[in-house]
Amino acid sequence: MSEAKIAAKAPVKVTLEEGKKYAFCTCGYSDKQPFCxxxxxxxxxxxxxxxxxxxxxxxxxxxxxxxxxxxPFCDGAHKDL
Ligand code: FES
Known part of the structure; x- marks a missing residue:
């Protein structure tokens, strides 16, 4: 399995709407970060x-x-990169 690309070494603040469905990018290649x-x-x-x-x-x-x-949430892992 290939490794995910680091899109950025910081999280991004996003406003979510209750009940709305989202597709979070896990690979890091999306141009619409943090979404797929x-x-x-x-x-x-x-x-x-x-x-x-x-x-x-x-x-x-x-x-x-x-x-x-x-x-899809930041857990601070970027601090070790
Ligand atoms: S999971 Fe990264 S572009 Fe879809």
Whole structure:
């Protein structure tokens, strides 16, 4: 399995809407970070997006280094890169 690309060594703040479904990029190749734009199909076929539904309205910090163990959320893993 190939490794994820580090899209950025910092999380990004995103405003989520309760009940809305999102596709988080796990491969790091998307140009629409932190969300999937379908690039994984060509650039990282071992990966697929991580789909999730927002549990509430509000701001969250989503991972862009793609090393988090709490996808889609930042767990601080970027600090060790
Ligand atoms: S573009 Fe990265 S998972 Fe789809």
């Amino acid at each position: 734009d379908g690039s994984h199909r060509e650039d990282a076929p071992d990966f697929k997006s991580y789909k999730f539904e927002a549990e509430k309205d509000g701001d969250v910090w989503l991972c862009q280094c793609k090393q988090t163990d709490s996808a």
